[in-house]
Amino acid sequence: MEKQNMSRLFTREIAVQAIKDSFIKLNPSALVRNPVIFIVGIGALMTTVVVILDIYAGNFSSFNFQITLWLWFTVLFANFAEAVAEGRGKAQADSLRKSRTKTKARRLVHNIEEIALATDLKKGDIVICEAGDIIPADGDVIEGIASVDESAITGESAPVIRESGGDRCAVTGGTKVISDRIIIKVTSDPGNTFLDRIIALVEGAKRQKTPNEIALTILLSGLTIIFLLVVVSLPAYFGYSLKASGVPANHNLTLPVLISLLVCLIPTTIGGLLSAIGISGMDRLLRKNVIATSGKAIEAAGDTDVLLLDKTGTITLGNRMATEFIPAEGFTKEQLADAAQLASLADETPEGRSIVILAKEQFNIRGREINPTGTVLIPFTSQTRMSGIDLRPNGQLRSIRKGAADAIKTFIQNNNGFFPEKVEEVINDLSRQGSTPLVVAENNQVLGVVHLKDIVKGGIKQRFAELRKMGIKTVMITGDNPLTAAAIAAEAGVDDFMAEAMPEDKLQRIRDEQANGHLVGMIGDGTNDAPALAQADVGLAMNTGTQAAREAGNMVDLDSNPTKLIEVVETGKQLLMTRGALTTFSIANDVAKYFAIIPAIATLLYITSSGVSPLSVLNIMKLSTPESAILSAVIFNALIIIALIPLALKGVKYRPISATRVLALNMVIYGIGGIIIPFIGIKLIDMLLVSTHMI
């Protein structure tokens, strides 16, 4: 999908559509989902009736009219915030929808090919795709290997390899085969494909309130009820005070004034922005090419305090690399390199390739064509745990092997050779450093050791340090032996590691952590990761992974970049922080609004010989008139929603520091700032209103 520039929050089209939507969202059945804004809507309706009655009675009040206008604006601004957030999602959904396939599929029925509509494909159907075909539905490759362009989904133009069996068998409907031919077994019914679900999610069609959002809505509703009580009980106190002041009952506490007070007090700022925050959280993840299956998953990500990370790909660069040739006594480095390269020529594993490359780099030994006669390639098997080559250059057998130390030892002994002690020392040394020693032997002689090293990703150690500051524990999972694992763990700076881990161990570890009250996040791609992904609180499946893994996790990373889990956690935290910050800001705002409105309505009370009410000392902002004071408060209250839309969409600034420091910082910005800013804002609006004679 098209990656949008983050600096531009929304385009013209989104804005225009959002303005339209703001009016559509005035529909009460939509409005009622947001209790705070719903109350504002009712208030606006009531003042509208007052204005109409005023006109019929022939005493039009400009003040009441302006109040009414701004109350409607308050509702519209809240709707606009939500519409913009949805609009950004919709824009992405549209670009996704374009890639949804309308093509024909080549379905195999009893080995006979027939043409079917992609939308008619059912789970379990078998289809054939060749170069140039668009894959008609989600499925698993059951035969063949092909390169597939997945840019429609991931935005990544480089093609990926999809092959039957193993962990890279899943294909997604809408992607395009660029080479070769594969046979696919469809794994989803029409309308329920991966793409369909993504579209539904980003459009917010299926958006449900998340648990934390529900709890916050309850808090906001509670505050609304409290302030409703304040406003409902006020006329009684006010009536009493008027009588005590000897003022006739015809007073200035009119319905529009009361409704203005109510709207200013209830938390409209956070109420208006709440759903925008939620939608944009999902949207921000999507911009990082991660698709969450629910908002709940993003929240859970923020809560995660243990991350299980696979060593390979996440902490270290894909695979081990040869970094050094250490010859045994009596051999040169070059001899060793030459033999090692020969033994690796047929080895298509990354380790094997890295040996070939290292030999070329260090000694300019080129990969050779191997004379087929008499040459036997010995592939790696789990029984021998060696690979290599048997050559007969001059009729004489050269039997070159490379493999783990104990396997080579057996090989040497079988050939009546002996294993040098010096080499043994080197092996132990390398193991202790966390490297893998690969021993190379020819016939009955040990040539030396290839130093295979796990390359820890650059910057990962600092990333883990940041996570630690945020209180998140990292656990490295690896199949390596404990010694190697410990060394890499130390180098990468993880908090804990699991060595010689089997898939079942992962699941057990998650259960254990959860039993101790932790929330666990993990990454997985293989089918055997599926149970663990499902068990984890946040399961991030790789898009390159199997269908089973993608189904089991609650997020999918389209880039298949395992480091992404860390960003997911950050996005989750940012989402919750934004909610908390705006809630605090919203409540803190009320202080200034009281100081604007209470003196404004109390002007007639207990007037002394000086001609003013003693309560006028509460007018510390020195607002011009009671009307301008109330109107300024209402206008500020409406405009602040608009002003904070960018913050709601982008989220508050995220910093990898401890909870206590984050809290102190946000408290100063949004708590104390929330008290001060409205004093300034209301005063400015008041000055503007007076200078433009709006009041």
Add this chain to the structure above:
Amino acid sequence: MNEAIQLILFMVALAALAPLLGKYMAKVFMGEKHIMKPVFGWFEKSVYRVSGIKSEEEMNWKTYLYGVLLFNLFGFVLLFLLQILQAYLPLNTEKLPNVSWHLAFNTAMSFTTNTNWQSYSGENTLSYMVQMLGLTVQNFVSAATGISVVLALIRGLTRKTTDSLGNFWADMTRSVVYVLLPLAIILTMALVGQGAVQTFSHYVKATTLQGTEQVIPLGPAASQIAIKQLGTNGGGFFNSNSSHPFENPSPFSNFLEMFALIIISASLVFTYGHYAKSKRHARAIFITMYILFAVGIAISLWSEYSHNDVLNVSGGMEGKETRFGVMNSVLWSVTTTVTSNGSVNAMHDSLSPLSGMVSMFNMMLGEIIFGGVGSGLYGIIIFIILTVFIAGLMVGRTPEYLGKKVEAFEMKMAILAVLAPSIVIKLFSAIACSVPAGLSSLNNAGPHGLSEILYAFSSAAGNNGSAFAGLNANTVFYNLMIGFGMLIGRFGVIVPVMAIAGSMAKKKITPVSLGTFKTDNWLFVLLLIGVILIVGGLTFFPPLALGPIVEHLLMNLGVTF
């Protein structure tokens, strides 16, 4: 100078003794060995035997709450019947008539809810029988109810993945036998030593110097005073409460009584710390309360002592306790309103507008600055839950308290618990100042009249029981309104608190990490104070502005009421 020393002594003694008593109570309720076990252990056991209580049987929140409600209903009915039938019952030496139904309703509600609002005048209305069997017993058990409820909440917050919150009957029994009774006995002895009366004899008739006949009421006062203070009840034996020389004979007794009314509430905070295995959290709560308390005292003292240029007075003695001075009256007024005690040694009606407002605000906050015995702690825990929720979000995690997630259900219940007293104060006061039945009871005009009404309902909702005495509350209207106000203010909080206890108990505990929102540091103290003041301030600013604030402003202009 002397007054400053007394004040400092009081504050220091509070901070020094609360942790000790708190630790003792933790031992009592956690079932560990403690010094009172050998003395009163037989009593506890015999209570269980006689009433068939299985003290080890754990209850879930519904069963526990059922016990609380049933027990209190029984207490209410008994007290109501005792009053409306007192003329037929023994120990009625002064042949006092049966109490009117609405006054009996109000008084029964008042004493079961730990409020001790007194629409009646003790010596002229109630027999010794009612005072002892009804009021004194309720003084014990209503306080014990508060302790029990907070114990259930504490267990809910500190246990994990369980239903069981303890045994209500055992908690009640232990509260009375090991905490309230021993302390009451010690205090009674001390007060009798200072000259408080404790007798069953007839009222004494004396001829004054002017030759008129004066009736001097007597009675078993000291024992009731001890528990009225300790249990944050506050209902005096005599109408003028602790400003009566038989209730509060000397400066030392004054000190003791003031100290008694705050010590258990303060200590329970530390008991909580022992349960939660976090003394630092307990200390943070205590410091929060302590700061709010000290600020209240400071504002009140400043307001009372500051010189009014227009009226040319300072340190006004009207309505103060003349024997002990302004400071002791002010300290008592703040102490009795931060705790939900409500006993008085001065007339709050005559406090300066601002110190009157401090008293009122203390009650409006929901009696959480130390607060009632038990109820103060569960009240502030509700505010902690709100604080943790709002501020906790800002650290980027689902808010949690003591490792337990605060979710929609807890939020709903916390809001209900905050709303219940708030509804009483705002709506009931609004009704009272709009209808003739409400207004006709007022003795004072202007903003002071509004303050009197607000004070009455704040006192009822906070289960405090003190009064701005200018209001004639013994009318059908006020007896019923205040009666229901006390009911909502008490059980409208207890029910949601128990629900929170139940749902929190079921949750897992997330271990503390750097990502955890800390509830044991200064930042937390400041946040909690902020939330308490802002929520309280925002809720009650308008009526306070139209009552005491405008009265204060007018007083500075020379207008008094």
